[in-house]
Each structure stands twice: as C-alpha cells, then as structure tokens.
Amino acid sequence: MAYTELTVWTRGIIMDKEGRDIVNSISASARIEGKYAQAMENYVDNPDRTNCPTRKYCRVSDDVLENELTYENEHPNIVVLVEGTMVKGWDYMRGMPPGGTLVINTHYTPDYMIRFVPGAERLAQLVCVDAAKIADHKWLYYRLGELGLDRLSTEGAAERNKSIAPDIAAPLIAAVVKTTGIVKMKTIEPMIANKHAFDVALNELHIMTLNPVAV
Amino acid sequence: MPMLAEQKKRTVRINGCVASAQAAKYADVDVIAAYPIRPYTATMMALAQMVANGELDAEYIVADSEHSQLSIAHGAASSGARVFTGSSGVGVQFAYELYSPISGSRMPVQMMIADRTLDPPGDFGSEHTDALSTRDMGWIMGWSCDAQEAFDNHLIAYRIGEDPRVLLPQMVCQDGFFVSHITGDVELPDSGQVKEFLPPYKHPYPLDPRHPVSHGPQIMPEQGPPLQLERARAMEGSMEVIEQAHEEFAKIFGRRYDPWVEEFMTDDAEVVFFLQGAHAVTARFAIQHMRERGLKVGMVRLRTIRPYPTDRVKDVLSKFKVVGVIETNMGLGSVSSGGVLYAEAAAALYESQKRPLILSFMAGMGGEAIVLKEFYWMTEKMLDAQRRGKIEKRTHWVGFEE
Numbered sequence: 001m002a003y004t005e006l007t008v009w010t011r012g013i014i015m016d017k018e019g020r021d022i023v024n025s026i027s028a029s030a031r032i033e034g035k036y037a038q039a040m041e042n043y044v045d046n047p048d049r050t051n052c053p054t055r056k057y058c059r060v061s062d063d064v065l066e067n068e069l070t071y072e073n074e075h076p077n078i079v080v081l082v083e084g085t086m087v088k089g090w091d092y093m094r095g096m097p098p099g100g101t102l103v104i105n106t107h108y109t110p111d112y113m114i115r116f117v118p119g120a121e122r123l124a125q126l127v128c129v130d131a132a133k134i135a136d137h138k139w140l141y142y143r144l145g146e147l148g149l150d151r152l153s154t155e156g157a158a159e160r161n162k163s164i165a166p167d168i169a170a171p172l173i174a175a176v177v178k179t180t181g182i183v184k185m186k187t188i189e190p191m192i193a194n195k196h197a198f199d200v201a202l203n204e205l206h207i208m209t210l211n212p213v214a215v
Numbered sequence: 216m217p218m219l220a221e222q223k224k225r226t227v228r229i230n231g232c233v234a235s236a237q238a239a240k241y242a243d244v245d246v247i248a249a250y251p252i253r254p255y256t257a258t259m260m261a262l263a264q265m266v267a268n269g270e271l272d273a274e275y276i277v278a279d280s281e282h283s284q285l286s287i288a289h290g291a292a293s294s295g296a297r298v299f300t301g302s303s304g305v306g307v308q309f310a311y312e313l314y315s316p317i318s319g320s321r322m323p324v325q326m327m328i329a330d331r332t333l334d335p336p337g338d339f340g341s342e343h344t345d346a347l348s349t350r351d352m353g354w355i356m357g358w359s360c361d362a363q364e365a366f367d368n369h370l371i372a373y374r375i376g377e378d379p380r381v382l383l384p385q386m387v388c389q390d391g392f393f394v395s396h397i398t399g400d401v402e403l404p405d406s407g408q409v410k411e412f413l414p415p416y417k418h419p420y421p422l423d424p425r426h427p428v429s430h431g432p433q434i435m436p437e438q439g440p441p442l443q444l445e446r447a448r449a450m451e452g453s454m455e456v457i458e459q460a461h462e463e464f465a466k467i468f469g470r471r472y473d474p475w476v477e478e479f480m481t482d483d484a485e486v487v488f489f490l491q492g493a494h495a496v497t498a499r500f501a502i503q504h505m506r507e508r509g510l511k512v513g514m515v516r517l518r519t520i521r522p523y524p525t526d527r528v529k530d531v532l533s534k535f536k537v538v539g540v541i542e543t544n545m546g547l548g549s550v551s552s553g554g555v556l557y558a559e560a561a562a563a564l565y566e567s568q569k570r571p572l573i574l575s576f577m578a579g580m581g582g583e584a585i586v587l588k589e590f591y592w593m594t595e596k597m598l599d600a601q602r603r604g605k606i607e608k609r610t611h612w613v614g615f616e617e
Contacts, residue, residue, distance in 0.1 A: 028228070043254075043339060043392045066500040069393045069493060069584045 003061045004182055005073040009092050010082035012045070012052035017161070018082050021169035023058040025191050028174065029183035030060040038065055053086060060182055066171035078180055081105065081174055084113075088103060093119040099213035100124060103175045105131040105168060110208030121211060127179050128206040131171035135197040163193035171201030178202055220270070222406040231394035234362040234401050235301070235327045235387070236261035238369030239271075241409045243295035244325075246274045248287040252306035253339055254391040255329035256267040258515055259301065273299075277280040285313035285326075292322035293430050295421030297373070300324065303391060304331030307345040317384045318353025319446060323368065323376035323416070326354070328388040329395035330492075332582055333545075340582010341391035343544040347555055350521055353446055355453060357519035358492040362399040365389045367470060370413055374460045377416050381453045383446075392582060393493035404468060412467045450522050457519065469515060473525035476531055477516040480506060484513030486597035489532065489560055490541035491517045494578075494585045498541075501590030512594050517556075528563040537597040538573045543579040551575040553610035572600050578613035589613050 006026060010019030020041065027039035037060045045054035059065055059071045075095045081087055084106035093102070104113055110126040117126065165173055170192050177188055192198045211215050222241070229237065235258045239247065247266070247426040249259040273454035274291070278284035280300050288300045302310060307328060317324050328346045331339040343358070344353035350356060355376055359365040365387070389395055420428045434442070457474045477495070480502050481487060488498055495516045505512050515531055515538075517524075532538050542554025551557040553575040564570050576593050579585045593613060600606045 040396060040398070043396055046253075052260070064500075066587065068397060069497055070586065071392070071584060105549075169286070 003063075004059070004078065004180075005076045006060070006078040006080070006176070006182065007073045007076035007092070008056040008058075008080040008082060009086050010054055010056065010174040011050075011086075012054045013050045015082050015168075016054065018165075018167065018169040018172070019054065019056040021165045021192045022080060022082075022176070023056045023162050025057045025169075025173060025188055027060070028182055029188040032182060032187050036061045036063060036065050038068055039157065044071065047059055048117075053090065077101065078182065079178060082168070082172065084108065087113055087116040089116050093117065093122060096122045098211065100123050101176075101180050103125065103127045103129065103172060103179070104130060105172055106128060107133060108207050114208065124212045125179060125210055126208040127175050129171050129175045129201055129204060131168040131175075131197075131201065134171045134200050134204060135168040135194055143187070164191050165198070166193040167197075170197040171204075174198045174201035175205050178205065179207060220406075221532050222403065224402065224405040224408070226400050226402045228398050229362060229401050230396050230398045231255070231359075231362045231365045232257035232329060232396070233261050234366040235329075235389070236265065237401070237570045238366045239299040239327075239401060240265050241404065241406065242297065242370060242373050242413060243271070244273050244299040246276065246288070246291035246298045247302040248276050248278055248284045248291070248298065250278045250281050250284040250302070250306065251304045252281070252331070254331060254395045255301045255303040255306075255327060258259075258327055258329070262299075278597070281310035282312065285310040285317065285324075287302050287379060288324045289313055289317050289320070289322060290328075292317070292418070293320065293422045295416075295418045295423070297334045297377075297416040298322075299322045299327070300325035301329070303329050304345045305334055307349065308333065311349065314349050314352035314354060314384075316431065319442065321446070321449065322384060322418075323373070323382055324384040325373055325376065326384065326386050327369070328386050329391045330388060331391045338368070338581050339391065341393055341493070341543070342381070342580060342582060343388070343390075343534060346386055346388045346585060347520075347544050349386070350555075353383060353450060355381075355383055355450075355457075355519070356388065356521035357405065358388045358390070358517070359394060360495045360516065361394060362397070363401045363470075365394055366401055366403075367439055367464065367468070367472070369465050370409065371460050373416075373455050374413050374463070375453060378453075378456045378460075379419060381449055381456050382418075382434065383449055383453060388492070390493040393496075393584070397493075408467050412464060422483045426616040433522045454522055454524070457522075472518065473515070475519055475527045477514075477518060479514040479516070481513035481515065481534070482529075483511055484535060485511040486537040486539065486594065486601060487513045487532070487535050488539050488590070488593070489515050489517065489556070490540055490543065491520065491556070492543065494541060494543065497585055497587065498590055501587045504587065505594055510594060510598070512597075523563070528560060529567050532560065532564055533567040533569045535571045536601045537574065539574045539576055539597045541576045541578050541585070541593070545580075551610045553577050557610075572604075572606050574600060574606055574608075575610040576613050577610060580612075583614075585613070
C-alpha cells in the first residue's frame, strides 16, 4: 500500500495561502486520480500570527485514510519550506522516514542549503527552486502594499483570491510533483492559475541527489 | 423579501464549519448573530461572505459578546425571524443566562456548536463539555460525526424546533477540528428539496406592533409550575416530531439517519462502545480490524442526547455483555468520577432485565484524537470485564494506565 505524507511549513498569514494551495491542489489531484487524500492545516498553529511558522498537511493513500482525525503528519515523506529562512531554527525533518524529499523556496543552491538541514541523511533529494523570483511574488518588499489588502488571519475562510496557486505556490507545486510523482503532472497542471511560473519552474529546479532508498 | 436563489444539487468538498454555514444559507435564515471564537468562527466568516456577496439575504449582526449574541438571537426570534447563531467552548458558557429564557419563551433559535475544551488553560481541542453543560436548559441537542451529517442535522433541527408542537431551540453540535476543520464530500441539495422539507417559519405569537402581545413578563410563583410543565411536555413531545422529521428527510434527501442511535456491527456484538460525535469515524475502522481478529465488538453512537432516548438506549444496550462509554467530556465528581454520559446510560439501563456491565472511558480529552490502538486497549478492558463477569474499575483514563 502506498501512503505518502506531505508537510508544508510556511509563514503565518502572509504566506498562508501559498501553503494551503500546495496541499489542497495535490490532495484534490490525488482524489481525481482515484486515490484517498486529505488536506488540512495544523489546527494548533492556527489562528496564526504574521510570520509565525505554521504547517499544512496532505496525505495521499491507495487505501482509505484511517488516521483522518489525527492532527499532525507524524512521518512526512515530503517537506516543503515556503520561505527559505525557515531552513534554520526548528526540526521540520522530525519523523521523516529514509528516502524523503525536501523542497525549499530559495535562490541559494542545494550545496549551500544542505548545511542547515537537520538529519539530512534521511533525504533522497534536496530540491531548491527560486519560486519568489519565478512567480514575481508580491511579498517582495516593494509590493507589500498589495499584500496587506489580501491577507487576513481567517484560516482561509475569507480568502479574496479564489484562484489556486496564482503566485509562489505554482513553482513549489511544480517542484514537488516533478521530483516525487505524488500526483501526475497532467492532473494538477490544469488547476494552477500561474501556469507560466509552473512551467518555468519545471526547468529551473536545482536537485541534489542524496540517499535514494529502494522502494 | 428576495428568496434564496435556485440551487442545483451538487457535491462539494468542505469542512464542518462551512457545511454549517451552507445549511444556514439553505435554510434561508433571517438573522445571524455572530461573535468570534475558535473553532466555530469559520462558520460565521463563511456566512458573512455569503451575505456580502448577495447569496443570502439576512441581517448579519456582530455582537459584543456571546451574552449579547444570544440576547440578539432571542429578540430576533421573538419578532418571528428564523435565527442562526453559534459558539464554541467558553463562548457557550458566557451566554449561559440566555439558554433557559430562550427555551422558556419557546423560541426555536438554532445554535451551531463546534466543541472546544473549556479553560483552563486555553485549549483549542474538542471536548463536548461546553455544550453538554447546557443540556438541561430545554434545547434539542445532538452531535454529528462528519460534515455531511452536520449539514443535514441543521436542516432537520430547524424542522423539529419550528414545528408548532415543539417550538424549542436547538443546539446542533459538531466536534471542533474533527468535524469543523476536516473536509469531506458534502452533497448540497437542490433548493426545491429544502423548500419541500423546511416550510417557511411562522411563530404563532411574534412581537408585532399591529398585534400586541407580551413576552416574558414577571409572573407570580403559582404561574411558574404550569409554564415549566408545558416546557417539559414540549421536550417530551418532540420525540415523535423528531422521528417524523428524520423520516421525511430520508424521503426527500435520500439519506436515512436513525434519529437516536447509529448501530455499527452490533448484530452479534458482545461488547460495544457507546459514544457521541466524530470519534465514531475512527471507532468504525478499529472495530473492523478487531472483527478480523474475531472479536465481537461493535459501536452505538448516540445521535440525539436531548431529548434523551431512554427506552431506545435501554433496549439497544441491553443486548450486550459490556458497554464502554467513551465520554469526551468532563463530569468532575460525577457518578462515575468521569464524564456525564455514563450516568444517563446507566439510568436508562436500570429498568432493564438484562443489564450489561458498564465502563467509562475518559478518552479524547483535551481534543486528542482517539487512535486505533486506544480503541484496541479499551476493547481489551471490556473483554476483561466480560471474562471476569464484573468490572475491575468503573472509570479508566485512557493513556494514563497500563
């Protein structure tokens, strides 16, 4: 039975939607492909505060999910850091089984970033993608005014922008799907609002291969 | 007043909070009284958005506290409006003064509860204590175990509460997080189905300057007993209406719920869990796994706790050797020194010729998920009691014992 956990670490409020879009779109795609899947936010992290680390979860399985009510992903196979500086400071690798994937939104290379990763020996690959640049994201400092209009601490209930992955989530989803195959590219691609950033990212991933494990 | 726009039947993936908001929209509520507290807040946010977008024509009033929120609900209902409100945890407690006046004046206000543990020290997790502490205030009350059931229960509860034979407020409860924040496929009905099921609300004696009536005046002590008796009779008499409403719901929407209890794998069961709410979802998986190992275990989920289906609970639970009550609530110093579900289950069984052994399990406290292995552990305790023919200990705190 194939069972995969994906945990996304993001920043409270200002990058909440990005994290939510990643888990929601992958979970929805998996369901389209006939799998059992669930996406949710970490209940205890919310209601979040600006910049606080918060987690979003996705579970994809060939069989019915019996742990649907469990708050947290205990053994994430895939971890995404929506903001590069989150690589330091806490153990986002906790519980990761061998053969995992870590995706980071950063302009640095995997060679540089690997030194900050706790327990990197569990990784099969470290993937760096400059998602903010590729998506020309609005939390770049000179566009903060736009950001303030669109972001409320609402757990997504009153999100103004209903489109999926209009910004940096798009390159990050591309990175996750291309390097892990958690869902099929052709299933998820039609959902993505920022198709340009999604497509560009597919050719701009910096992948460091580490300790692959036989499946 | 513009009616709710025509809606076609469709299935959407939403969580319990949004399902409740959708139900309020389909019920075409007139007044919404809001005050934020986690986890039910998302329901009110979704409703605010519906009102702002023109999907729902309702007065949306943000109160300055839960006490005001329920006061607004009371006043609005008195003028003949269909009212929707809600709360969680300590918010439910802060409004406590209003629960008896609302049921006493026979106003069918509906309140959505997404459970939250009471303080101290401030825990988001689900315990049923918040709503259960108001259980004797004259509100129809029951729990759903997933988003679809939450949606359905709201419509069914309006139909019951607004029935002229009943006229009582309703608390439609769901577990915080386990229902409120977990998404599921929810079938939203065709608006024609809702129209057929839930007729427009009409209170017999609304406050109306054209037809003056008095509500809630000071009374002499001798006028008290008949009013209390009437309220007690309304609660008792609602049982028939509850059964009719569920029957009618099944006919129109195609989803059939037993109004009182869900029985799961109980046909040849010897030991059963007795619980309310979302933990039933995991319990079903645990029971299936234990059945594969040959253990005769099942589950009885209480769907309506007010009015309490005494005879039904007695008849159902009498079939088994051991009943394990999973409390998910605090009854400090109660009969079992555990939760409050035990006492009523035991009382219902008192008149039975075949009384099972009863254990009380304090599980899911603080809003912890009850995981498969904890269901296995509790089953072992029940089987052990069955083998001995007596209980070793009345109340077990799951996770704190060997």
